Each structure stands twice: as C-alpha cells, then as structure tokens.
C-alpha cells in the first residue's frame with residue numbers, strides 16, 4: 072500500500088465526505104450524520120484518509136482520562152495499571168486521548184491502514200504536545216480486539232470481558248523510549 076498517495080484531511084463542516092463503507096452501519100452513520108455536529112459542538116475531531124474518489128478510512132479523537140472508575144473499581148487492575156505507568160508520583164487519574172471511532176473501508180482492510188493510523192496518532196500526541204497526554208484509549212469492539220492487541224494496546228481490566236466493547240489503552244511513553 073502506497074500511503075503517500077492518500078490525503079489526510081481534518082473534517083470541517085464545509086468538507087465534502089467522499090463515499091465510504093467499512094461494513095459497520097454505526098460507524099458509517101457516525102461519519103455521514105454525526106461527525107460534523109461533533110466538530111461543531113467540540114465533542115470530537117474527525118480525520119479522513121482519502122484517495123481521489125473515496126474515503127479510505129476515518130477516525131475521530133477526543134480528550135479522555137484513565138481513572139480507578141474505568142477499571143470497574145477493580146483494585147488489582149488499577150494497581151497493575153499504575154505499576155505499568157510506573158511514575159514516581161501516583162495520580163488519581165492519567166490524561167489520555169480517546170479514539171472515539173475508527174473505520175477502514177471494506178475495500179482497503181488488511182492492508183496496514185489501521186496500523187498506519189495508530190502509528191500516526193502515537194507520534195502526533197508526543198510531538199510538540201500542547202497538553203499532557205500519557206495514553207491512547209479506545210472502547211474496542213470485540214471484532215477489533217486482535218487488531219488493537221497487535222498494535223500493543225492492553226486491557227485495563229478483565230471486568231469488561233463479557234461486554235460488547237473493551238477498554239484498551241496504549242502507553243505513549245513506550246514510543247518516547249523507543250525513539
């Protein structure tokens with residue numbers, strides 16, 4: 072896949088959205104019906120990855136935090152998370168950026184585009200950062216858990232094991248130490 076042929080565009084209310092279908096109706100509907108409202112209301116910012124004729128992928132991001140409540144009040148999960156973060160000072164919550172939505176067009180799945188987007192976000196949030204952001208979070212659909220695991224996201228707790236989505240996180244400090 073030649074990523075240099077794709078354009079990354081920040082969605083604004085004036086922006087035309089080229090055709091897109093990732094096979095998931097909720098995600099498709101979000102892009103065409105809600106994404107611009109989320110932008111106007113400052114709820115989330117959406118980015119489009121486009122080629123000449125189509126939207127190849129999109130993702131939306133928003134601010135987040137990880138706190139004890141997110142572990143579904145599992146003391147052992149919270150201690151494990153804090154030990155993984157391993158800062159000198161323990162905080163009551165840790166600043167994060169959430170991937171609110173992420174979808175890759177059916178035609179372009181399994182070609183590395185989802186990974187390309189995650190790598191882009193990992194670098195974006197540690198480069199010239201304007202606010203503190205330690206982790207990327209996502210409420211991952213069950214069908215996408217393997218994808219996030221391959222991209223080194225971890226579960227915060229096992230208490231959401233039987234739910235439709237699982238809270239996963241990626242520690243951005245890993246990227247800083249690997250540079």
Ligand SMILES: CC(C)(COP(=O)(O)OP(=O)(O)OC[C@H]1O[C@@H](n2cnc3c(N)ncnc32)[C@H](O)[C@@H]1OP(=O)(O)O)[C@@H](O)C(=O)NCCC(=O)NCCS
Nearest residue numbers: 173174175180181182183184185186211212215217218221
């Ligand atoms: C999940 C999704 C974003 C992955 O994007 P993608 O561009 O197809 O993923 P990549 O090509 O970067 O795949 C990276 C790795 O994850 C694996 N992977 C991707 N999707 C997978 C799936 N559904 N099940 C199992 N493994 C998967 C790939 O096999 C690949 O592994 P490899 O490096 O060993 O080859 C995409 O399939 C999608 O849009 N799905 C529908 C919507 C969705 O579930 N979004 C997530 C919302 S939380």
